Amino acid sequence: MNETGISAGDTAWLLASAALVFLMTPGLAFFYGGLVSRRHVLNTLMMTVGALCVAALVWAAIGYSLAFAPGGAWIGGLAWAGFQGVGGEPQADYAATVPHLAYAAFQGMFAVITPALIAGAVVGRMDFRAYLLFVALWCVGVYAPVAHWVWGLGGWIRASGALDFAGGAVVHITAGAAALVAAAVVGARADVRRSPLRPHNIPFVLLGAGLLWFGWFGFNAGSALTAGRLASLALVTTHLSAAAAVLVWLAIETARAGKATAVGGATAAVVGLVGITPAAGFVSPLAAMAIGGITAAVCYAAIQWRTRLNLDDTLDVFACHGVGGMCGALLTGVFAQQSLNEAGANGLLAGNPKLVLTQMIAVVATLAYTLAATFVLLKLIGLVLPLRLPLAQELEGIDRHAHGEAAYHEATGDDLFDPAV
Amino acid sequence: MKLITAIIRPERLADVKSALFRVGVTGLSVSGIRGHGGEPEIIEHVRGQRIVVEFAEKVELRIAVSEAFVEPTVAAILTAARTGAVGDGKIFIQPLERVIRIRTGEENEAALTPLTADQVQARALQEAPVQGTDKLGKTP
Structure with missing residues (x-):
C-alpha cells in the first residue's frame, strides 16, 4: 500500500472484476440470441451490444455522477459529470483502497448490463433506434436514481439500512420491472399465440449462461471492492x-x-445467480444453497x-430477473448474518425480523418507481419514434429489416418447420 | 423406367443405403425433409411450456430405375427401413418419361446405371451381409 492508501491487490481484483462483468453482456447476448428464432437472432445480439455502447457513454457523461456524486436522498449531484474529478485518488466513501476511476469503471459495467437485460422483453419487434434512445434515457432516468438510493452517499434506501450487496434491486428488480412495462407498451409479438417461442440454438443458450456464471464472480465477488475475506465469501455463495x-x-x-x-x-x-446477488456478501454458504433453490422454485x-x-415478456426478464431479484432481496433479510460481514446486518434467522421489512420497503419502492418511470419514458419516445416495426417487417424477420443481414445463409428452411408456422 | 421416391426415418438411412447397394442400386439422391404423417407429434418443453412439433424429420430418397430394378429396390427399402412403428414412411412409384446423362448425352436405360455400380455393389456385399430389422425390437 502506498501513501495514497491504494492497494495494488484490491485494485487488480476490481479491474479484473470490471472486465468479468463486461463479459456478462456478450454472454447475455448469446443467452438471449439462442432463445429466439433464427430470423431475430442478429437483432437480439445487436440490442445487447447497442445497450453496451450507449450505456457506457451515458454512464461516463452523466450517469455515474447522478448515481454517486454528493447530492440528496433521491439523486446525486453533477460534480462528477464526464468523469471530471474522478481520477487516481481513492474515494474513501465508496472504496478507500482503489483509484476512484477503477470504482467508477466497475460500476459502469453494471450500468451496461442492466438495460441490456430489458431487451429480452421486446425481442423481434422493437425499432432499433427507439431501443437505443430508450437505453440512454433509462440509464439517466431509472438506473442512476435507483443506484443512488441504494448505494449512493445519502441515498435513502442505503440510509434505511436495507442490504443490496451487488445489485439485486438496482440491477435485477429495475431490469425486470422495466421489462414488464416494455412488453406491455411495445406490445406482444404479432404471432405470439400462433407460434410459441422455440429456441433456435440451445448450445448458444448454454454458452451464454456459462459466460454469465463466469462473469458473475466479478459482479458479486468484485462488489466486495477488496481482494480478501469478503470477496471469497461472495464468490463461494454465488457459485453454490x-x-x-x-x-x-x-x-x-x-x-x-x-x-x-x-x-x-x-x-x-x-x-x-440473480437470487444470490443482493445476498452474496451477507450470508453463509449453506444459506446460499437455500437462496438458490428457493429462487429457482419461485421463478x-x-x-x-x-x-x-x-403479456409477451418474450424471454421472461421479469419472471427471472424481477421476481428473482425480489426473492433474493427478501431472502437477504431472512439469511443475513452480521458475524460474516460487519457492514451487513442480522436477518430474520439471526433474530432480527425487522430487516425483512426494511428489505421489502426497498423492493416495493424500486419496483414502483421503475414501473412508473419506464412507462413515462417509453411513452415519450413513442412521440418521436415508432416503438415497433411495421407488421409485415416483423413477420418477415427483424434482422432483414433493421440490419439488412441474415444470421444464416444455408437454405435449410428450418424456419418453415417451426411449430404452427 | 420408374422414379421411386421413398420417405424414411433419418436413423434408417445408413441401413437403407447398404441394402440398396447390395441389390445393385447405386444411383440415388438424398434430402432431409420434414413431414406430418400418422405418428404421434413430438412434444418439446421450453421453460415448462409445451411445444408441439408437428413436422417430424424424415429423409427423402429419389431413385430412378429401369423396370427390372423396381421390385428389388422396393424390397430393399422395405426390409431396411421398416421398424414396425408408425412413422416408418412411404414409397411412391411414378412412371418416368425420359432420362438423360448430362456428361455423354446418353438417354434412358443407358443413362440409368452408374459406371461404378458393380464395384459399389461388390463392396457393399462384402462389408455388410444381408440383414433385416428384427433386432430393433419393434413389433410390426
Whole structure:
C-alpha cells in the first residue's frame, strides 16, 4: 500500500472484476440470441451490444455522477459529470483502497448490463433506434436514481439500512420491472399465440449462461471492492446458489414433464445467480444453497404464471430477473448474518425480523418507481419514434429489416418447420 | 423406367443405403425433409411450456430405375427401413418419361446405371451381409 492508501491487490481484483462483468453482456447476448428464432437472432445480439455502447457513454457523461456524486436522498449531484474529478485518488466513501476511476469503471459495467437485460422483453419487434434512445434515457432516468438510493452517499434506501450487496434491486428488480412495462407498451409479438417461442440454438443458450456464471464472480465477488475475506465469501455463495438453483429447477421439470431440459438448466443458473446477488456478501454458504433453490422454485412458478397472461415478456426478464431479484432481496433479510460481514446486518434467522421489512420497503419502492418511470419514458419516445416495426417487417424477420443481414445463409428452411408456422 | 421416391426415418438411412447397394442400386439422391404423417407429434418443453412439433424429420430418397430394378429396390427399402412403428414412411412409384446423362448425352436405360455400380455393389456385399430389422425390437 502506498501513501495514497491504494492497494495494488484490491485494485487488480476490481479491474479484473470490471472486465468479468463486461463479459456478462456478450454472454447475455448469446443467452438471449439462442432463445429466439433464427430470423431475430442478429437483432437480439445487436440490442445487447447497442445497450453496451450507449450505456457506457451515458454512464461516463452523466450517469455515474447522478448515481454517486454528493447530492440528496433521491439523486446525486453533477460534480462528477464526464468523469471530471474522478481520477487516481481513492474515494474513501465508496472504496478507500482503489483509484476512484477503477470504482467508477466497475460500476459502469453494471450500468451496461442492466438495460441490456430489458431487451429480452421486446425481442423481434422493437425499432432499433427507439431501443437505443430508450437505453440512454433509462440509464439517466431509472438506473442512476435507483443506484443512488441504494448505494449512493445519502441515498435513502442505503440510509434505511436495507442490504443490496451487488445489485439485486438496482440491477435485477429495475431490469425486470422495466421489462414488464416494455412488453406491455411495445406490445406482444404479432404471432405470439400462433407460434410459441422455440429456441433456435440451445448450445448458444448454454454458452451464454456459462459466460454469465463466469462473469458473475466479478459482479458479486468484485462488489466486495477488496481482494480478501469478503470477496471469497461472495464468490463461494454465488457459485453454490447457481448450482443449487440448477438442480432444483431440473428436479421440478423432471417431476412435471419427465425431462430435465438444457434451456431449463441454463435459465436456472441465471436465476440462481440473480437470487444470490443482493445476498452474496451477507450470508453463509449453506444459506446460499437455500437462496438458490428457493429462487429457482419461485421463478419457475413465475414463468408458468406469466405465460398464461397476454403479456409477451418474450424471454421472461421479469419472471427471472424481477421476481428473482425480489426473492433474493427478501431472502437477504431472512439469511443475513452480521458475524460474516460487519457492514451487513442480522436477518430474520439471526433474530432480527425487522430487516425483512426494511428489505421489502426497498423492493416495493424500486419496483414502483421503475414501473412508473419506464412507462413515462417509453411513452415519450413513442412521440418521436415508432416503438415497433411495421407488421409485415416483423413477420418477415427483424434482422432483414433493421440490419439488412441474415444470421444464416444455408437454405435449410428450418424456419418453415417451426411449430404452427 | 420408374422414379421411386421413398420417405424414411433419418436413423434408417445408413441401413437403407447398404441394402440398396447390395441389390445393385447405386444411383440415388438424398434430402432431409420434414413431414406430418400418422405418428404421434413430438412434444418439446421450453421453460415448462409445451411445444408441439408437428413436422417430424424424415429423409427423402429419389431413385430412378429401369423396370427390372423396381421390385428389388422396393424390397430393399422395405426390409431396411421398416421398424414396425408408425412413422416408418412411404414409397411412391411414378412412371418416368425420359432420362438423360448430362456428361455423354446418353438417354434412358443407358443413362440409368452408374459406371461404378458393380464395384459399389461388390463392396457393399462384402462389408455388410444381408440383414433385416428384427433386432430393433419393434413389433410390426
